[in-house]
Amino acid sequence: MGFAGPTWLDGDNIIEGQVFLNGAYLDGNSSNGEVSQAEFEAVISHELGHFNNLDHAQINGFKYEAGLAPATSVETMFPVLLTVEQRFPAKDDEVALSLLYPTSSFASTTGTITGTIFNLTPGGKMAFTGANVIARNIADPWNDAVSQVSGVTKIPAGVYTLSGLTPGANYTVEIQSIDPSFTQGSSVGPLDPPIPLPGPSEFYNGSNEESTDPPDNPNDYTTIKVSAGVVVSGVDILINTGIPQPGPTPTLVHTATPKPPSGATPTPTVTPREAGPFFHLPRKVLRTKAISR
Numbered sequence: 132m133g134f135a136g137p138t139w140l141d142g143d144n145i146i147e148g149q150v151f152l153n154g155a156y157l158d159g160n161s162s163n164g165e166v167s168q169a170e171f172e173a174v175i176s177h178e179l180g181h182f183n184n185l186d187h188a189q190i191n192g193f194k195y196e197a198g199l200a201p202a203t204s205v206e207t208m209f210p211v212l213l214t215v216e217q218r219f220p221a222k223d224d225e226v227a228l229s230l231l232y233p234t235s236s237f238a239s240t241t242g243t244i245t246g247t248i249f250n251l252t253p254g255g256k257m258a259f260t261g262a263n264v265i266a267r268n269i270a271d272p273w274n275d276a277v278s279q280v281s282g283v284t285k286i287p288a289g290v291y292t293l294s295g296l297t298p299g300a301n302y303t304v305e306i307q308s309i310d311p312s313f314t315q316g317s318s319v320g321p322l323d324p325p326i327p328l329p330g331p332s333e334f335y336n337g338s339n340e341e342s343t344d345p346p347d348n349p350n351d352y353t354t355i356k357v358s359a360g361v362v363v364s365g366v367d368i369l370i371n372t373g374i375p376q377p378g379p380t381p382t383l384v385h386t387a388t389p390k391p392p393s394g395a396t397p398t399p400t401v402t403p404r405e406a407g408p409f410f411h412l413p414r415k416v417l418r419t420k421a422i423s424r
């Protein structure tokens with residue numbers, strides 16, 4: 132359906148990029164794949180994101196498929212085309228663009244949370260690169276959510292920074308694995324293939340984050356209030372390696388689930404994710420057929 136990316140750099144500055152869009156998806160010939168105009172507009176938005184050097188993101192796409200998150204919250208840069216609402220940038224798309232091309236007031240008018248993901252190994256506490264880290268505003272967890280993969284720049288390892296947060300709002304911070312199908316042109320973050328978390332998805336829960344006393348319940352969370360122009364640092368998460376998990380482990384969700392917006396009583400229904408075509412295999416390889424076809 133498309134691929135895109137920067138093609139020429141001058142130091143750290145992108146001076147040229149390209150976007151490839153496969154119009155055969157709009158030619159009325161179903162034998163070579165077909166999408167609606169609105170769906171194709173979502174492809175255009177997504178590829179223009181790559182043109183501007185955005186990576187993929189994994190925040191609400193699976194939640195939407197499970198019937199939890201609204202379509203309007205699905206990030207444009209989710210690797211799979213799921214809804215026409217991906218025509219429009221979600222919060223994370225906007226924040227990612229703002230980090231690359233900020234207005235002069237971006238940093239001073241938004242909040243930031245940063246920390247390191249650690250894994251307890253026989254050799255001691257080691258920084259863990261490749262965890263998907265998401266901050267969600269507990270008052271608006273689907274729409275006000277920002278992510279970054281830990282260690283995204285590889286140096287230093289395991290560090291994440293979540294920017295563009297709403298001043299005065301309270302955020303949860305959670306970790307999860309990048310979906311194992313997100314490889315090559317559909318990769319998310321610095322590792323390809325992704326490395327799964329050596330423990331369950333879980334929330335940051337403050338002084339109970341250390342898994343020794345009591346055993347760290349992955350569904351316990353401590354919210355973090357952010358302020359304009361302030362960086363809240365040291366929000367470190369220790370992966371629950373080898374710790375017995377209290378309570379049932381959900382099987383239908385890919386991540387620890389914040390409470391849904393008030394008034395919503397969603398019933399999860401699982402849609403095969405292959406039902407949605409991948410946008411592309413960009414940057415490296417072009418895939419012209421939807422994955423389900």
Ligand SMILES: [Zn+2]
Pocket residue numbers: 177181187210316317410411413
């Ligand atoms: Zn893409």
